[in-house]
Amino acid sequence: MLLFQSILLGLLLGGLYALLASGLTLYFGIMRVVMIAHSAFLILAAYLAWWMHDRIGVDPLLSMVVTVPLFFAAGVGLQRLLLTRLRPATLTMMSVLLTFAIALTVEGLLGYAFTGTQRRVQLGYSSASFEIFGARIAVVKLIAFVLAVIALSGLYVLMKRTRFGWALRATIQHRDAARLLGIDTERVAGYGFGIGLATAAVGGTALSLDTTIYPSLHWHWIGPLMAIIVVGGLGSVPGAAAAAMVLGMAQSLLQIPMGTTWAQTVFYVALFATLAFRPQGFFGGRLAQRF
Amino acid sequence: MPINSFRAISTATAVFALALGTAGCSGDDQGSSGSSDPIVVGISLPLTGDFSEPGKGVQEGYEAWAKVVNDKGGLLGRQVELKILDDQSNADRVVADYEQLIGKDQVDLVVGPFSTRLVVPSARVAEEYDMLFVEPAGAAKEVFEQGFKNLFYAAPAVANDHYNHLAEHILALPADQRPKTAAYAAMDDPFAQGTAYGLKEKLEAGGVKTVVNEVYPPNTTDFSGIAAKVAAAKADVLVGGSQYQDGVNLIVALQQLGYQPKLAAFSTAPTNPEFAKAIGNKTTGILSPTGYSQDAPYESNKEFVEKFKAQFGKAPEEDQANGYTTGQVVAAAVTAAGCAEQGECQKKLVDWLHSNKVDTVVGPLSWDQTGKPQGAHMIQQWVDNDIKIVLPADVKEADFVYPKPAW
Numbered sequence: 001m002l003l004f005q006s007i008l009l010g011l012l013l014g015g016l017y018a019l020l021a022s023g024l025t026l027y028f029g030i031m032r033v034v035m036i037a038h039s040a041f042l043i044l045a046a047y048l049a050w051w052m053h054d055r056i057g058v059d060p061l062l063s064m065v066v067t068v069p070l071f072f073a074a075g076v077g078l079q080r081l082l083l084t085r086l087r088p089a090t091l092t093m094m095s096v097l098l099t100f101a102i103a104l105t106v107e108g109l110l111g112y113a114f115t116g117t118q119r120r121v122q123l124g125y126s127s128a129s130f131e132i133f134g135a136r137i138a139v140v141k142l143i144a145f146v147l148a149v150i151a152l153s154g155l156y157v158l159m160k161r162t163r164f165g166w167a168l169r170a171t172i173q174h175r176d177a178a179r180l181l182g183i184d185t186e187r188v189a190g191y192g193f194g195i196g197l198a199t200a201a202v203g204g205t206a207l208s209l210d211t212t213i214y215p216s217l218h219w220h221w222i223g224p225l226m227a228i229i230v231v232g233g234l235g236s237v238p239g240a241a242a243a244a245m246v247l248g249m250a251q252s253l254l255q256i257p258m259g260t261t262w263a264q265t266v267f268y269v270a271l272f273a274t275l276a277f278r279p280q281g282f283f284g285g286r287l288a289q290r291f
Numbered sequence: 292m293p294i295n296s297f298r299a300i301s302t303a304t305a306v307f308a309l310a311l312g313t314a315g316c317s318g319d320d321q322g323s324s325g326s327s328d329p330i331v332v333g334i335s336l337p338l339t340g341d342f343s344e345p346g347k348g349v350q351e352g353y354e355a356w357a358k359v360v361n362d363k364g365g366l367l368g369r370q371v372e373l374k375i376l377d378d379q380s381n382a383d384r385v386v387a388d389y390e391q392l393i394g395k396d397q398v399d400l401v402v403g404p405f406s407t408r409l410v411v412p413s414a415r416v417a418e419e420y421d422m423l424f425v426e427p428a429g430a431a432k433e434v435f436e437q438g439f440k441n442l443f444y445a446a447p448a449v450a451n452d453h454y455n456h457l458a459e460h461i462l463a464l465p466a467d468q469r470p471k472t473a474a475y476a477a478m479d480d481p482f483a484q485g486t487a488y489g490l491k492e493k494l495e496a497g498g499v500k501t502v503v504n505e506v507y508p509p510n511t512t513d514f515s516g517i518a519a520k521v522a523a524a525k526a527d528v529l530v531g532g533s534q535y536q537d538g539v540n541l542i543v544a545l546q547q548l549g550y551q552p553k554l555a556a557f558s559t560a561p562t563n564p565e566f567a568k569a570i571g572n573k574t575t576g577i578l579s580p581t582g583y584s585q586d587a588p589y590e591s592n593k594e595f596v597e598k599f600k601a602q603f604g605k606a607p608e609e610d611q612a613n614g615y616t617t618g619q620v621v622a623a624a625v626t627a628a629g630c631a632e633q634g635e636c637q638k639k640l641v642d643w644l645h646s647n648k649v650d651t652v653v654g655p656l657s658w659d660q661t662g663k664p665q666g667a668h669m670i671q672q673w674v675d676n677d678i679k680i681v682l683p684a685d686v687k688e689a690d691f692v693y694p695k696p697a698w
Contacts, residue, residue, distance in 0.1 A: 001523060002519060002520065002523040005519045005522075005523065005548075006516065006519055009515045009516060009519060012515075013513055013515070117565060118535055118536045118539075118565065118569075119565070119569075120539060120543075120565075120568075120569040122568055122569065122571055126543060126571050127543055127546035127547050127570075127571060127573070127698075128547075129547045129548065129549060131549075136547065136548050136549055138515075138544075138547035138548075140547075141515070141547070210543070211512065211540065212535075212536035212539050212540050212569060214536065217512075219510075220510040220511075220512050221512065251513075251516070252515075252516055255516035255517070255520070256516075256520065259505060259506065260505055260506065260507035260508065260511055260516065260517055261479065261506060261507065261508050263516070264508065264510075264511070
């Protein structure tokens with residue numbers, strides 16, 4: 001019974017991880033940028049969802065109507081105004097510093113605006129759940145999972161079926177070749193970054209449904225998310241999703257025999273194993289080989 | 292901005308102290324032997340840095356105590372004067388501060404800073420100078436393992452003893468009502484674990500079987516796995532060694548899994564003002580130990596709450612109460628020993644505290660030879676959307692609810 005319950009929880013957790021990690025892998029694919037501030041933006045979106053629910057009384061899910069376009073614009077702005085100014089030769093390394101600074105800024109502003117008090121969105125269905133074959137599924141976790149499925153499928157369709165998606169993938173695969181084909185890679189990269197940040201808006205909203213949030217919470221998330229995108233193959237959204245599901249499930253199941261502390265190390269064990277034996281990642285593209 | 296102004300103040304203080312020092316050399320200053328001189332109490336507090344929030348709280352407690360004492364005519368007919376230095380939450384700085392206060396400024400008494408990390412080094416200085424050292428916040432085990440002879444912790448209990456009243460109450464239940472199994476989930480943190488394991492030890496000794504014993508790191512973001520284990524074990528008693536967000540996340544995760552314990556106790560989290568809202572007001576029956584309550588019926592507490600509100604325009608919390616309690620303990624010793632200066636007198640103060648009980652805003656306090664308080668925390672329970680004292684019986688505001696209603 002505990003096993004079945006844990007499998008369900010692992011599935012739901014993996015879905016959430018996949019959503020939270022998808023933007024992170026996208027930035028790296030498009031621009032070779034390590035975006036430390038991604039989780040800070042997740043928490044920012046969660047705060048905005050909480051704030052709108054607390055002040056205006058709208059369901060956190062509706063806050064996405066505002067936050068998704070807002071984050072998209074912020075992402076485009078961030079890429080065009082800051083990241084493109086880094087020198088290509090040191091881009092990856094310097095982007096760590098730059099986005100670290102952005103993360104600190106977001107955290108500081110959150111603390112300034114909302115204080116350090118820990119907040120939680122309180123909904124009528126916060127603790128509601130339903131039974132399935134003797135195990136229980138929490139409504140909020142299921143909503144977060146569905147949100148992840150919708151967002152990731154949307155992203156997949158966008159990447160595979162639209163002209164913009166082709167241009168984006170071309171830019172990811174080979175920037176110079178894409179430019180030779182007439183793709184405005186600068187603009188595409190800007191929009192791609194915007195889409196990455198827009199996933200943070202969706203992810204943050206999903207997170208806010210079932211988490212107590214506080215400004216420094218993002219530091220607890222960035223480590224596992226980084227591990228997920230490396231294991232999944234840097235730059236590959238399906239790879240990140242697959243890695244997230246596997247690691248989420250592994251964490252949930254390992255918790256039964258090993259306890260919480262050791263179950264968390266699964267991310268880092270997987271990270272080390274990937275770097276040691278298969279640096280290009282287990283599920284995704286061959287990007288990492290070029291470094 | 293605050294850092295700058297603190298820097299300016301400390302520079303000014305340093306210049307001033309230097310000037311005083313050189314002036315003192317030429318004169319024939321005998322310090323504080325005159326009977327009309329104020330009693331100077333030297334304190335170093337973390338007013339900036341990591342512990343600045345609680346540090347300022349303790350400072351307010353000390354200031355409230357000095358004002359209450361002075362309004363009543365002082366101690367031994369002398370006014371009390373606080374000399375507070377900022378140690379920036381830095382262990383080296385706190386040592387230098389107490390060296391200066393005792394050696395150079397020749398203060399009459401010293402009291403402690405905030406938290407174990409600063410209490411241990413500063414207590415060592417006080418010990419070297421044979422000064423009495425009452426401290427408001429150093430509850431970790433290490434404090435009492437250093438062989439200090441002059442140290443007293445001015446609070447009801449150390450972490451492991453917080454739940455003593457609850458343990459007694461549970462084990463005194465008739466056999467057919469007594470819970471049989473218990474689940475423990477504690478954050479990997481000395482304080483949080485200390486509270487949960489103190490209760491665990493006592494319940495295990497009383498025959499309550501431990502069915503789950505989980506430790507989670509402070510950065511845990513997902514509590515559904517722990518909740519699944521606890522729910523699967525169907526434990527009668529749930530004990531959370533929590534701080535805040537972990538306690539809330541765990542409770543919600545347990546509610547989602549439909550787990551209903553007969554008794555649920557969490558450290559710290561349930562006394563947080565945000566708690567009820569965070570778990571959807573399904574709070575009835577949740578227990579928490581507390582070192583201080585504004586509603587506790589101890590004699591001096593009413594006066595403290597009233598005067599504190601008048602002075603600071605807000606109600607006192609635990610940090611403020613700890614500072615105030617420290618002052619009360621020192622005052623009781625000074626009054627009984629009839630002296631307050633460095634030298635022989637300090638020994639008298641220490642000896643008196645070792646063999647006497649002091650009434651304070653957190654109840655009567657007494658200590659063992661290591662300075663560890665001999666009490667336990669009050670137990671509060673959520674009843675009708677309010678948290679009330681239920682144990683021990685002589686200070687209770689409401690009856691203990693058992694078994695806990697469903698959440």
